[in-house]
Amino acid sequence: MSTSHPPLLELSDLRVAPVADDGSVGKEILKGISLTLRAGTVHALMGRNGSGKSTLSAVLMGHPKFRVTGGSMKYLGEDLTGIPVHERARKGLFLCFQYPMALPGVGVAQFLRQSVKGVRGADVPSKEFRPLVKKHLEALGIPQTFMTRYVNDGFSGGEKKRMEMLHMLLLEPRLAILDEVDSGLDVDALKVVAESINRLRSPERGQLLVTHYQRILDYVVPDEVHVLLDGEIVRSGAADLAREVESRGYEWLAKGAA
Numbered sequence: 713m714s715t716s717h718p719p720l721l722e723l724s725d726l727r728v729a730p731v732a733d734d735g736s737v738g739k740e741i742l743k744g745i746s747l748t749l750r751a752g753t754v755h756a757l758m759g760r761n762g763s764g765k766s767t768l769s770a771v772l773m774g775h776p777k778f779r780v781t782g783g784s785m786k787y788l789g790e791d792l793t794g795i796p797v798h799e800r801a802r803k804g805l806f807l808c809f810q811y812p813m814a815l816p817g818v819g820v821a822q823f824l825r826q827s828v829k830g831v832r833g834a835d836v837p838s839k840e841f842r843p844l845v846k847k848h849l850e851a852l853g854i855p856q857t858f859m860t861r862y863v864n865d866g867f868s869g870g871e872k873k874r875m876e877m878l879h880m881l882l883l884e885p886r887l888a889i890l891d892e893v894d895s896g897l898d899v900d901a902l903k904v905v906a907e908s909i910n911r912l913r914s915p916e917r918g919q920l921l922v923t924h925y926q927r928i929l930d931y932v933v934p935d936e937v938h939v940l941l942d943g944e945i946v947r948s949g950a951a952d953l954a955r956e957v958e959s960r961g962y963e964w965l966a967k968g969a970a
């Protein structure tokens with residue numbers, strides 16, 4: 713990858729605090745995150761519960777509950793701060809949720825088509841949309857009847873994650889942020905999720921794979937691994953760092969041991 717192109721994602725000393733309902737800004741959750749993710753790579757962001765993983769995922773997508781209080785987050789050289797969520801999506805960002813929301817009354821097919829339309833800025837003809845969906849349904853092991861259900865309404869954990877993968881594969885995001893897509897999945901569903909992520913890998917795209925456990929990284933081998941602890945990246949390394957965390961636990965890094 714040529715270094716003359718701006719990285720897909722560049723975080724420099726990024727600081728983020730929560731915004732309460734009354735508009736007051738709370739104590740910083742992210743305390744200076746720096747990270748460079750180049751096109752063509754997958755980065756894993758690991759950390760125990762409460763370390764700030766979901767906060768980072770949410771602020772990248774533009775969640776109004778979080779405020780950038782310092783530093784910067786750049787996507788293809790452009791500062792994301794202040795850019796509305798739908799525009800970030802149009803620019804190629806996608807967030808896979810840890811806890812996908814149910815949308816009773818909204819059909820899966822309608823939802824996906826609207827979403828693709830929103831991101832592309834133009835309607836998707838049925839003759840293009842149908843075979844595309846069919847291809848992904850087959851790859852994900854989802855029955856066609858899934859399309860007539862309401863989004864995530866009564867879905868099992870595995871079905872919700874398959875729904876997220878279907879959505880992601882249809883949008884083909886330039887930068888996908890996956891917040892604990894592996895949580896609570898049995899090994900078959902985990903493999904389906906991993907295959908989806910791997911299918912999306914290309915020289916133009918990148919993925920930030922947020923996870924608590926090393927398990928998914930057996931199937932999606934990351935180019936870089938970062939360990940987040942209390943809002944700071946305490947260690948970055950290659951894929952084997954994830955295995956080291958798995959065997960030694962997060963406490964090992966919490967104590968600042970070598």
Ligand SMILES: Nc1ncnc2c1ncn2[C@@H]1O[C@H](COP(=O)(O)OP(=O)(O)O)[C@@H](O)[C@H]1O
Nearest residue numbers: 730738741760761762763764765766767768777
């Ligand atoms: N909206 C919020 N208001 C106040 N504190 C928050 C808010 N969201 C998250 N936090 C706090 O920030 C810390 C990091 O949370 P989170 O990003 O969800 O961590 P993780 O995803 O790594 O488990 C936690 O201590 C959590 O309680």
Ligand SMILES: [Mg+2]
Nearest residue numbers: 765766810892
């Ligand atoms: Mg989380």
